[in-house]
Amino acid sequence: MTQRRTGETMHRLKTLGLTVSLALIAAPATAMAAEPAVTELGGTLANGATWAAEVPADWNGKLVLYSHGFRPGPDNPAWDQGFDSTAQALTDRGFAVASSSYASAGWALGTAVDDQLGTLAAFSAAAGEPDRTIAFGTSMGGLVSSLIAEVPNSGVDGVVSTCGLLGGGINLNNYQLDGIHALAELLLPGQELQLTGFRTGAEAGVTINALMGAVQQAQTTPEGRARLALAAAFMNTPTWFSGSTAPGHKDYAAQQVAQYNWLLQTIPFVVGSRSSIVNAADGDSGWNAGVDYRALLQDSAQRQQVEALYRSAGLDVRGDLRTLTTTADITPDTDALGWMDRTSTPHGNLQVPVLTMHTLADILAPVEYLEEYEETVREAGSNALLRQSYVERTGHCTFTDAERTAAVLAMDERLDTGRWANLAEPKQLDRRAESLGLGGADFIKYRPAEFVNDRTYTAGHGHGNGHGSGKGS
Structure with missing residues (x-):
């Protein structure tokens, strides 16, 4: 006081x-x-x-x-x-x-x-x-x-x-999952890494350390920076980090540096805090099974930036989007999903x-x-x-x-x-x-861009209060 x-x-x-x-x-x-x-x-x-x-x-x-x-x-x-x-x-x-x-x-x-x-x-x-x-x-x-x-x-x-x-809490879990799923699959391919269901800080810490190392390494190459921009788009990461004005509309390199700086701050907090939500709901409501990541990028306000950085790096964004879609297999705890819908x-x-x-x-x-x-x-x-x-x-x-x-x-x-x-x-x-x-x-005066991570889970009794074009099943 x-x-x-x-x-x-x-x-x-x-x-x-x-x-x-x-x-x-x-x-x-x-x-x-x-x-x-x-x-x-x-x-x-x-x-x-x-x-x-x-x-x-x-x-x-x-x-x-x-x-x-x-x-x-x-x-x-x-x-x-x-x-x-x-x-x-x-x-x-x-x-x-x-x-x-x-x-x-x-x-x-x-x-x-x-x-x-x-x-x-x-x-x-x-x-x-x-x-x-x-x-x-x-x-x-x-x-x-x-x-x-x-x-x-x-x-x-x-x-x-x-x-x-x-x-809401369901969309919170899902947009964060979409971002770390992209980081894990594109920067640490083939590595088994827990992305949901954390019950303790120690469990989350293993994932945090792996992702932070991968993000810092990725920032050193054009290919890595392009992939960071893609993951950042799915996590709704701002392209303005500091200063009195945002980077120019087509200053994609400066926008990506801003996203990188945000990711360094974000990953420890959002992954580290997830166990609190999991323990409160007695399960993880997040899922990405059935999500079409090509459709998510298509609707994202950051699509042009991502595509430009991929072209500069000589990478095929469509291939990475296919990888993300085919490896998206995480399903929710449906009881936790129902709890999150009722309370959060x-x-x-x-x-x-x-x-x-x-x-x-x-x-x-x-x-x-x-x-x-x-x-x-x-x-x-x-x-x-x-x-x-x-x-x-x-x-x-x-x-x-x-x-x-x-x-x-x-x-x-x-x-x-x-x-x-x-x-x-x-x-x-x-x-x-x-x-x-x-x-x-x-x-x-401002109008925000589309939130692309909303979706409805049809295999369980819970739902994500989804809107729009229905990017998940």
Whole structure:
């Protein structure tokens, strides 16, 4: 906690079977005008999840219910320090902020929605029922918040989902599998390498070490760089890594260097984290049996780059695509697939307005996910409730306090007026953000490319909420 959140516990009370702590935090007299006092609340839910909240002295009756992202553990606090400065910006403007740890670290989707709604109930018991609640999530928490938006009569009035895994957990497993399948088959041919079903970090570590060595070696030759670009396309790897502007539209070499740098960061995290999802679902939902990798590349926004690099290297991309298709034989654990569909997959049935916010180059939550989410919502007939916004920046969840606060204020006005009008337009969001005195903003008009990894598994009882041309069976 920051200094403004220190203080003695003044009261303890039990409400609805929940242990709740309350402390009045008084700011120093010299800072009172700029930093009003806040009341700190907290407690433990019945399943062991902890929760924390801050209520400003001039509370406007509105609550921001914050859902944090993936945490490998073992530390799993209720309050997320990464959201601390934004929480201060919100409490300074009269909003209360509450969050929970979820009942477990890692892939917590089995309980996370209930944990957040339990936090809302605990907060209401301790501080009084909010006049309005806006759920706000980042990364995995963005997925949690989007799932809350589908719960009827949840007590949440609107949702802001930022850098969210909005393609859902099934698609998450599959797009990552498509990328590492290509790396393994093209860079380590004939080598038996585990790609799914990791239960421990040690199992994942063997695969990580093999892939990292192969990727670094491949970058030293034109042939290897072409194959890295192909694998990167299947993993929705951005072609912009750093700097204020992206490489030129046809600067394929610079785009590939960006993808290489992203892969070095991505492989250890996504392969290393997969065991958390596998253990939560008690099986791996990922599969590629029946996937036509030629069709995936055909629909990819990076197809021209891949084909150009293959031509320069003197390689036949069609041959490599045939190899990937004929060796794709991984099937899912169908019970795990069903669990992921129930707990970790948006179905688009929105009950309340949702505003999404995403950077253009996000390796852990590809911006293409937003195309998939919009399609899911539209097919469910809820598209009037959805608006999407984009920030011209690289990185996962690299938003400014101004951008985050502006998104909350835009949703607050949407709930006041009952209509979107121009509230989610980039110029309007920019103006609102830059008027707050919290730093800059870089909202931009943007439309993401097709997410090509969605597919339906027909041999089992689960499904991948697939759309489009049906690239898997």
